[in-house]
Amino acid sequence: MEELRERPGPPWRHWVERAGRGPAWRSALLVAVFTQVGAGWAAHAQSGRVALDGFARLLLLAGPALLVVRHRYPAAVAYGVSVVTLVYVACGYPYGPVFLSLALACFAAVVAGRRRAAWGAVGLLWAGHLLIGHWLYRWLPPAGDGPAPWAQEVGVTAWVLAVLAVSELVRVRREQWARERAERAAAAERRVDEERLRIARELHDVLAHSISVINVQAGVGLALLDSDPEQARSALSTIKAASKEALGEVRQVLDTLRSPGEAPRTPAPGLDRLPELVEQAAAAGLRVEVTAEGDASALPPGVDLAAFRILQEALTNVMRHSAARTARVRLGWRPCLLELRVDDDGPATGGGSDGSGSGLVGMRERAAALGGTVEAGPRPDGGFRVTATLPLKAAAPGEAP
Secondary structure, eight states, rough: OOOOOOOOOOTHHEEETTTSSSSSSHHHHHHHHHHHHHHHHHHHHHSSSSOHHHHHHHHHHHHHHHHTTTTHHHHHHHHHHHHHHHHHTTTTTTOSTTHHHHHHHHHHHHTTTTTHHHHHHHHEEEEEEHHHHHHGGGGGGSSSSSOOHHHHHHHHHHHHHHHHHHHHHHHHHHHHHHHHHHHHHHHHHHHHHHHHHHHHHHHHHHHHHHHEEEHHHHHHHHHHHTTOOOHHHHHHHHHHHHHHHHHHHHHHHHHHHHSSTTTTSSSOOOGGGGEEEHHHHHHHHHHHEEESSOOOOOHHHHHHHHHHHHHHHHHHHHHHHHSSSEEEEEEEEOOEEEEEEEOOOOOOOOOSOSSSHHHHHHHHHHHHHHTOOEEEETTTTTTTEEEEEESSOOTTTTTTO
């Protein structure tokens, strides 16, 4: 079976898919270190702001500390970091990397699907910053500070929108990649199911035919063991040949399971083995008449195998479910398809004579996989008929057979 492989993607896809999934404390520690160092640089550049003290350092640590649990409580962490950042701004400390914790908290909330919490946390900071910068600055440090310039508010707004836009983009892309992974997994599961069905169909066709021949010949051998030892010996010889062939075909199917992708050691059966089917049926007491119409041509391997298995199953059903001693096989060669027909005169001797047996289901599945059809059922004049049409060219996806 074909191995499932990941589709190629942009070089940053792996990082985006893994973003926020690794150990939270590592990124939180990195943010804490960067914030502490960056805030020191910002304090030197912004001499008009309140100097960093112990409380400021504590606030700079509080944001990254909350990030440790952002995967488990994304909404609470987003609001908590927003409040910590707002307190830092209200105390008049220098602007700088303090906003990095909020950006990461909102990113985690959006990616986790808590978009409202992320927007609410950012909105809280934005509204609080407006309130502090244009009204509460009179009562808050640093002393003598004036209203914040509106250009600064435009910058803060742009920063907020950029953080949310990037977060939304990552969320959408991750959801898209998750859907693609699910679709690939479903496709792989379908391929596995189809392979299992194919193997089950092969085993059914091989064993049903061979065991039917063995069953008939065993009955003949038991009945003639005393009265006609030579005929009984012939029946036993047929049983031996049929069982050997069945074991060989079963081994071939099992080899494909052990070594998927390798070429089979023996060719798959095809219509060139139809004479063997006729001989096996004759050994079981069923005479098979084969006729052909049209010019025979080489068949694609899949069509050749399906045609052989359909004829094999049809003849097996005659031996198992019909009292007829003669079956007629007709091969119709057409330019674009192959027609198969198997008739017997009946009467039926058991179940499975209404066209609903598991063997007939397998025939229909084989034909449908190639874009063909199988019809089976009693004939109006008695007996049973199986008709199959197999296109010589596989139908394109979505194309009617």
